Each structure stands twice: as C-alpha cells, then as structure tokens.
Amino acid sequence: MQADEIHPQAREAMAAQSDLSRLRRFGPKPLRLLERAANWWENRNPPAVGAVDDRTVPGPAGEIPVRVYRPRGGGPSPTVVFFHGGGFVLGSLEGHDILCRRLVRESDCTVVSVDYRLAPEHPFPAAVEDAYAATEWAAENPDSLDADGGLAVAGDSAGGTLAAVVSLMAADRGGPDIDYQALVYPAVGTGERRESVERHAGTVLSEADLTWFRDCYYESDVDERNPYADPMHARDCSGVAPATVVTAGFDPLRDGGAAYAERLVREGVSVRFENYEDMVHGFAAMYEVNRSRELVADVAADLRGAFGSDTAVGDDA
Template structure:
C-alpha cells in the first residue's frame, strides 16, 4: 500500500536533509513551539505533574487519570525522540489518548536526555519510575493487576530494555510491554534489514538520518552491542512479559521490530506483531488524528484487556 495521502501531504512540505550538524537545543525549541495549549488538549478527569523519587534521582512524571474510579491499571509511558528529543509536553497527546482508550492511569516519564545526560541515565530513570509506580500503588489507586510499559520509537527501545532489566532483577511486576515502531538495533548497517533500504528515503525518517540522530546517545556512552542499547541483541528473551509490537509499513525500522516480535514468540513469549499499512515512522505521535491510525490506541486497550 502507498503512504497514506494525508501523510504524503505533510511529507511533501519537509525540507531534505542537508548534512548540517544537528542542534539539540534548537530542535527541542522547535518541538516545544508546536505543543498546543492545555485548553486545546484532550480533557481527562485529572492530569498532574509530580516528581518520582528513584535510585537514579528525582524524575519528573505526569500522571493521567482518565475517569474517576476506585482503582486503575497502570501504564508507564516512555516518549520517543532518538534519545535527545521529546518531552512530557511533546507527547502529552499520546499519553492522553492512551489513558482515554485503555482506562488505565498513565504515568509519562520525563527522563534525562542525551547528550547532556550520559548513558544509561535516561534508561535508569525509566526503570526507576516503573519500580516507583509499583511502590506507590496505594496512592496511585493501582488495582494490583496491570502494570504495563509502553513507548514509541526510542521509547519503545527503552520498553524492551526495561522489561529485560526487570527480569534480570527478579522484578516480575511488569505485566505487558507495548512497543510502537521501536528502535531496537543501533547497528545501522543498511544490509541488516530489508526495510532500511526499502524505506530509505521519502517517508519522514530516512535511513541516512539514523546515525546522526542517534549519535548523541551513542557518543554519550551507549554501545550498540549492548543489549540494553540494542535490545534485539539479547540472546535469551524467554520469560519476558506479553508484548504488542506495532510497526509501520513505510518505516526503516519496521523489520527490526517485526523480527523482535518473532524472536519473542520463538522464546515462548505471548507476542503480537501488528503492522499498520500506509503508515510511516512516528505515526502514533504525528498522525493519530487520522482514524485509520487512531485505532492503535484501541488495539492497545484490547491487548491489555485480553491478558
């Protein structure tokens, strides 16, 4: 299927990569300028900014309560942004939609970013907040059942790494992992996956841009051979939580996500891979206003409900 026509319209307006150095501060400012004011966001019962005290330090989190209830499942969300972009605000709309559709209380993590924070600071923040959420079960009105982790792109890579960290630590509280077009292999050899060539140009995220966009993370000490950096390199995937891996047809990262889902299933993990036709990398964050793609939130809810 060709790229969705509404996405194609936006892609046609994007400037081509010119090879100039990336400026994290300027790019973050550009993202922040696109965030809608609070009054224009999806209304929920409550949205609250708090600080989570974790072994890695004080981590800002935003808690989304969809409706008033006696208890909730919890979903801890890690935003995307190639490890150096994204924030609680830029992905606020994703967290709100997750809360509304799933009925879970969503805890969005404002983890530390590269290059200012060296690896593994951001990852430790994410894992620390998951453990914090479990410890704060009473105050969060956790139902003691669902404790899901979800993330998009680099945040999806963090989901896989956090699930592995929890298993290795003997923490069995994570019940579900949800990975939206995850970044799981930071070895960018273009021959590793067919999608790196098939979707190399013209779909927003381009194969040539993977190295420069991830350079801030890698240069901060993240080793692509480390399974916590490239979770697909983890040899033993058995015993990990049930997984929903969402991929996009026109995404250079499509095949690594689908291979990860396949490897999880081969290891005995209950894993579902769901490819969205006509979609590109980032569609959950950028194009979920399109009905065909907004259903990803309903699919997430169904995944949580059936397990």
C-alpha cells in the same frame, strides 16, 4: 510488508512536519525549542481525562519529572508507564500529551508518562536508568496512583525501545512484575542492515538522521551492543512480559521491530504483531491521521485484555 503507497493522510501530516535532516545541523537544543512551540499549538484543546498531575519520582541522578493521567470515573485502575519517542535526543511530556490522553480514555488505565534524561547531554544508559527507576516507583507506590496492581510499559520509537529494555531488565532482575509491554515501532535490531532501511530511509527518517541519533546516544560501539541498549543483543528474552509489537510499512525501523517480535515468539513469549502497511514512522503522534486513533484503540484493547477487562471504553475526542 508495505502497501502500494503511503496513506494520503500520512502524506499530508508528513508535509506539515519540520525537516529534521535540514534542521539537525543546529543541534538538539534549538530543535527542542521548535518542538516546544509546535507542542504548544498542537495541545490547545486536549482530550479530557479524569485528572492530570505533574510530579517527580526518585531517580538515579535526581528527581525524574513524570505526568500522571488518571481515567474518568475514579476507582483503582491498572498502570501503564509510558516512554516517549524522539531518538533519545528529542521528545517530551508535552509532545506526547495527546497520545497519552487518548490511551487513558481508550484503556481506562492510569498512564505515567516519563520525562527521562536526553542525549547527548545524558548519553546511554541515562534514559534506561530513568525508565527502569520510574517503573520501579510505579510498582512500589500503588497508593500514590490509586492503582490496582496491574502494570504495563509502553512507548513509541525510542520509547518503545525503552519499554522493551525495561521488560528485559525486570525479567533479569526479578522485578518489578510487568504484565504487558506495548512496543510501537521500536528502535530495536538496528545494528544489522535491514531491507526496510534500504527501501524507506528518507521517509520521515533518513540514514543520516538515524546515524545522528545513534551518535548522540552512544558514546562507544560497546554501548551499542549492550542488551540494555538494544534487547536484540540479549542472550535470553524468554522471561519478558507478553507483548504487542507494532510496525509501519514505510518505516526504516520496520524490519528490526518485526525481527524482535519473531524472536520473542521463538522464545515462547506471547506476542501480537501488527504492521500498519500504509503508515510511516511516527504515525502514532500524527493525531489527525485515522490510523493513529486505530493504533491507540488496538493497543488499549490489548492492555484491557492483559488486565482482564474486555469492556471497550472508546474515545469520542
């Protein structure tokens, strides 16, 4: 499921990244400060969208910050609630600002990016509770978003896990009605020993990194087996929304994502699965890598299809 070698653009992007294995000994807070500095530089000239609005929505432990991106042209549009990656410990609205802007431009949807609570200060299920609450708010307040009623969830890595979990929770609880879920290299099915971990741990994410994220997020082994922590533990996934599941060939998380896609298909869920064979974990946010743009365009096309629009929008920035 992987190419002969990692794409040169991805290798170049990896070389420019900070070494998480070396830096995580300083703890989450210094890492977040480093992220903030990197994001400031990266976001100097973001792609233009119709409008951007920072606001808060009600959550189980107080107000949840969100960033709402509106497409150009005006008029009601479908809504995509987006959850950023970062192992439930790192990541922010700023860190995925360009990705969300590109998704808006390609899909012509409104994107609501959610700044959910992070571990270890807020371990499981805090992120899940915030993600579900934000999705409920988007569904219940279409006038605030100039929404047309279409609703999807999306995310990358830990955010992909949250999108999958919110879809499962919505199916279990009878709402909100989610039309589609886009899961980009989600961290699912990670409890089992996977070949992709054996072969590709150390490419972007080491086994020690994966353990560190897990130890920050979960307070007990019981939490880790909760279906709202990892939907692979759910008894029934047949009622979840149709899905796009994306993996990367050289990603330790690849086989877990593929296994979840296979399970959804077995249980009757419509799934488009795509494995980018020459890519690595995190490539969606490697903005100078061509595959990143291809990924956003592919996911946007799936969203347009789910919402009944076949018109390609395109992104020229």
